[in-house]
Amino acid sequence: MDIFFLGTGAGIPAKLRNVTSIALKLLEERGSIWLFDTGEATQHQILHTSIKPRRIEKIFITHLHGDHIYGLPGLLASRSFQGGESEVTIYGPKGLKEYITISLSVSQTYLKYPLKIVEIAEGVIFEDEQFIVEARLLDHGIPSYGYRIVEKDRPGTLLADKLVEAGVQPGPIFRKIKVGETVTLEDGTVIVPSDFLGPAQKGRIITILGDTRYCENAISLARDSDLLIHEATFSKGEEKLAFDYFHSTTHQAAEVANLAGSKQLCLTHISSRYDRQAWQELVMEAQEIFANTDIAEDFKEINIPSK
Structure with a gap:
């Protein structure tokens, strides 16, 4: 199980960071890829990786701001052109189906694979024998969801x-x-x-949040997570600016991780106002509250090892 960052910037594409998209690589677990948000040029970012679009099984959209969805129609079309045949399910807020349907219809794009669109509400939105995915509303200018991905406990080693x-x-x-x-x-x-089996292997928990102010639902979704991915659009001391624009600071992201008992925090959705030299300062700010903090970069990969 690996997290791969395809885009880690805020608002608009920048030279050092493309807009938001995150891949959850479940190649060993189920031979597939789950995407979380598909900002503009997501498919271009994928070209620089080993990710195969035909392996994309599910796409989870946190909210309908352009920097999180403008890459979706193109990605869906290219997957069809590249021989993808298996069904793709897309989850996201109300309005997602209209956006996808109109985009594909106006551009006369016809997919060669089944596409299922699920407009979600709070609660468990997916469950099978391996995973449970829960969604909760965050605090943003429009409906924005966070996702909690829970891997079910696996049987122990065969004796x-x-x-x-x-x-x-x-x-x-x-x-x-x-x-x-x-x-x-x-x-x-x-x-x-x-x-004839050893102790069960405890499942892993990953929390991926959309854009949000500091809020209780973020803490709930991140409870005991192995990895929390939280936006940090602004640095500490910019709490008023973050509140006015419905975003979070480094300190607020760290506070969520601390209160939730997360094991690791990764900051993302970084404003282009912060250049490469400032990135480590953002990490250090968060580490004042939560020590095990890192910062996302485009094409950065984080492995979540088995327990």
Whole structure:
């Protein structure tokens, strides 16, 4: 499980930072990519990476400001041209379906794969046997959501030697035990998975927030997260400016991480007013409150290791 930043700037594209887009790489877990926001030129950023558009399974839009969605129609079209055939599901606020439908219709773009658009409300918006995704409203000028991605606990390591001692040979029965299925052998012996698996592997939690002022829902979504990705459009001391523009400061992002008990904080959505030399100062500001803080950069990758 890896986070890959395709765009980390605020408002408009800049030389050092493109506008917002984040890829959650779940290649080992499910062979797919989930995107969070698709600012202008997201597909251009992807060209400089190993990400394959055909592997994009889901796209989560935090809100409908242009710097978070202008790259969406082009990305969807290019995925079709490049041979993508599997279904893509897009989640986001009310109005997203109209935006996509009109963009594709006016440009006479016809996708060669199924497209599902889900306009969300607060609560669990997706769940399968591997993941739960929860959305909550943040505090921005328009409806803006944060997402909490929870990986479900995984079965422990298969105790193969112990199974062989019990008379089970490698093969289909091993696979059934690994996924938690009780098996009855030909001699009537019942193999209970819990006796042949190590401790369950705790699932990981990632929180990705849209644009927001400091708010309680941000803390709730980030509770006990392994990684919190929080906007920090402004530096400390600019709280009034951040409030007026519905954004957050470095200190406010760090306070959310601290109160939520997050393990790691990564700052993003950085204003172009801060040049490369100022980036480390922004990190140091946040570290005054939350020590394990880093700052996103375009093409930066963060691995979230298994527990």
